Amino acid sequence: MTEEQSSMGGYTPPHNTSELSKKEKREFRRQERKDEQRRAQKKGGYKRMFMWAGVAAVIVLVVYGIVIGVMKNGSNSATPSSVDAVSQTDWVKGERTARVTIIEYADFQCPACKAYYPVVKSLSKEFSGSDVAFVLRHFPLRSIHANAESSSRAAEAAGLQGKFWGMHDLLFERQGDWEKLRDPKDTFKAYAQEIGIDVARFESDMDSDAVKDAVNAGFASGISAGVNSTPSFFINGNYISNPANIDEFRTHITNALNASS
Amino acid sequence: MNSEHTSPMPLTLPPRWLLILFMSVAFIGFIDAVYLTAVHFLGQTPGCSLLEGCEEVTTSAYATVGFIPISLFGAAYYLLVFLFTLLAADGGKRGALVAAVMLTWVAFAVTLVLIFLQLFVIKALCLYCLISALTSTILFVMGIFLLHYKKGQSVL
The missing domain is CATH 1.20.5 (Single alpha-helices involved in coiled-coils or other helix-helix interfaces)
Known part of the structure; x- marks a missing residue:
C-alpha cells in the first residue's frame, strides 16, 4: 500500500x-x-x-x-505603626500613669466600633485602672457616616461636663436609633438629659470651636499615625490589627503587662 | 475545501468576537466576586474604612445567606456564564448560550434588589459591589442582544 x-x-x-x-x-x-x-x-x-x-x-x-x-x-494592612502618647486633653478610662495604655481611634457611627464597644468595656472592667488605661480618640469618618461628626461632638460636649464616657456608652448602645437620622441633635440632647447634664450648655458646647477643635485634633492625630479605618487600636503606642475576639485582645494586653513588669 | 469542518460554530450563533466580549465581561465579574468572597473568608476583622463603604455593605445582614456570602453565589454565576458561553463558542452549542443568557436575567433581578438595599436600606455603596452590578447589567443587556442576534443575523 x-x-x-x-x-x-x-x-x-x-x-x-x-x-x-x-x-x-x-x-x-x-x-x-x-x-x-x-x-x-x-x-x-x-x-x-x-x-x-x-x-x-x-x-x-x-x-x-x-x-x-x-x-x-x-x-x-497594619499600616499605622505608632501614635502620640496620652495627653492631658485625651479622654482616659483608668490612670494616665498606667503600665499599659490602649488608644482607640473610633467613630461613633461605625458598626465595627459598636461591635468592639462591649469588648473594650468588658476589658476595662477586668483590668485595674492602674494597670491598663483605655483612651478614646475621635476619628469621625465623615465621608461615609453623615452623623459621625455630630456624634463625636456630642461625646466631647458631654465630656466638658464630666460625662464623656456616659455619652460614649449611650452613643454606641443606641447607634441604631440615631445613625440614620437627618439631624440627630434632638436625640443627643435627650441622651444629655438622660445622663444628667445641662442640656442647654451641652447644645451650645456642641457647636463651640473648642469642641470642634478637639474632634479635629483627634482626627489629625489619627491621620498622622497612619490610621485609615476604625476602630484602630494601639497598645503602648504600637498599632495592633483588630483582635478577632476578646481572648485575643486580652492576650495582647497581658503580653504588654508582662513586658512592662 | 474543508471550511465546513474547521468552523464548528453553526450559523445561528452570534460572531465569535461578540461571545468573547460576553465572556470577558463575565470573567471580570468573576474576578470581582472571587475577591469579595476571599475578603469575606480571609480578610481581616472588618472595620470602617476612610475610603469606602464596603465594610458596611459586606458586613450587613444582607451580605450573606446563612453562612454563605452572596459574593460566592456571584462567583459561581459568573463562572457558569463564562463556561456556558465558551461551550457555545467552542462547540456551537446554542442551548449553552441560551442557558448563559437566562442566568443573566436572574442575576440582573438580584442585582436590582442588591442595589436597592445598598441605596435605601444600608445607605452605603461598596465599589466592588457596584462593579459587580455593572458587569451583571452589561451581561443582561448583551444577553438580550445575543438572543436577538441569532434570529436572523450572522456574520459567519
Whole structure:
C-alpha cells in the first residue's frame, strides 16, 4: 500500500477514476470526505482539550492569585505603626500613669466600633485602672457616616461636663436609633438629659470651636499615625490589627503587662 | 475545501468576537466576586474604612445567606456564564448560550434588589459591589442582544 493509500484510512482508490462508474465515483468522494472529517475531528479534539485545560488553569491561577493577594493584604494592612502618647486633653478610662495604655481611634457611627464597644468595656472592667488605661480618640469618618461628626461632638460636649464616657456608652448602645437620622441633635440632647447634664450648655458646647477643635485634633492625630479605618487600636503606642475576639485582645494586653513588669 | 469542518460554530450563533466580549465581561465579574468572597473568608476583622463603604455593605445582614456570602453565589454565576458561553463558542452549542443568557436575567433581578438595599436600606455603596452590578447589567443587556442576534443575523 502506498503512502497516499494508507492516509485514506485503508480505502484503496482506483488508479484511474475515469474508469469508474458514477456510483463508484460518488462512493469514492464520500469516503474521501469521511476520512478528511475524521482527521479534522482528531486534530480539533486535541485542540479543544488543550483549550479547556488552559481555561481551567487560568481560572485556578486567578483564584489562587486573588486569595494570596487578599491574605497578603490582610497581613500588611497594619499600616499605622505608632501614635502620640496620652495627653492631658485625651479622654482616659483608668490612670494616665498606667503600665499599659490602649488608644482607640473610633467613630461613633461605625458598626465595627459598636461591635468592639462591649469588648473594650468588658476589658476595662477586668483590668485595674492602674494597670491598663483605655483612651478614646475621635476619628469621625465623615465621608461615609453623615452623623459621625455630630456624634463625636456630642461625646466631647458631654465630656466638658464630666460625662464623656456616659455619652460614649449611650452613643454606641443606641447607634441604631440615631445613625440614620437627618439631624440627630434632638436625640443627643435627650441622651444629655438622660445622663444628667445641662442640656442647654451641652447644645451650645456642641457647636463651640473648642469642641470642634478637639474632634479635629483627634482626627489629625489619627491621620498622622497612619490610621485609615476604625476602630484602630494601639497598645503602648504600637498599632495592633483588630483582635478577632476578646481572648485575643486580652492576650495582647497581658503580653504588654508582662513586658512592662 | 474543508471550511465546513474547521468552523464548528453553526450559523445561528452570534460572531465569535461578540461571545468573547460576553465572556470577558463575565470573567471580570468573576474576578470581582472571587475577591469579595476571599475578603469575606480571609480578610481581616472588618472595620470602617476612610475610603469606602464596603465594610458596611459586606458586613450587613444582607451580605450573606446563612453562612454563605452572596459574593460566592456571584462567583459561581459568573463562572457558569463564562463556561456556558465558551461551550457555545467552542462547540456551537446554542442551548449553552441560551442557558448563559437566562442566568443573566436572574442575576440582573438580584442585582436590582442588591442595589436597592445598598441605596435605601444600608445607605452605603461598596465599589466592588457596584462593579459587580455593572458587569451583571452589561451581561443582561448583551444577553438580550445575543438572543436577538441569532434570529436572523450572522456574520459567519
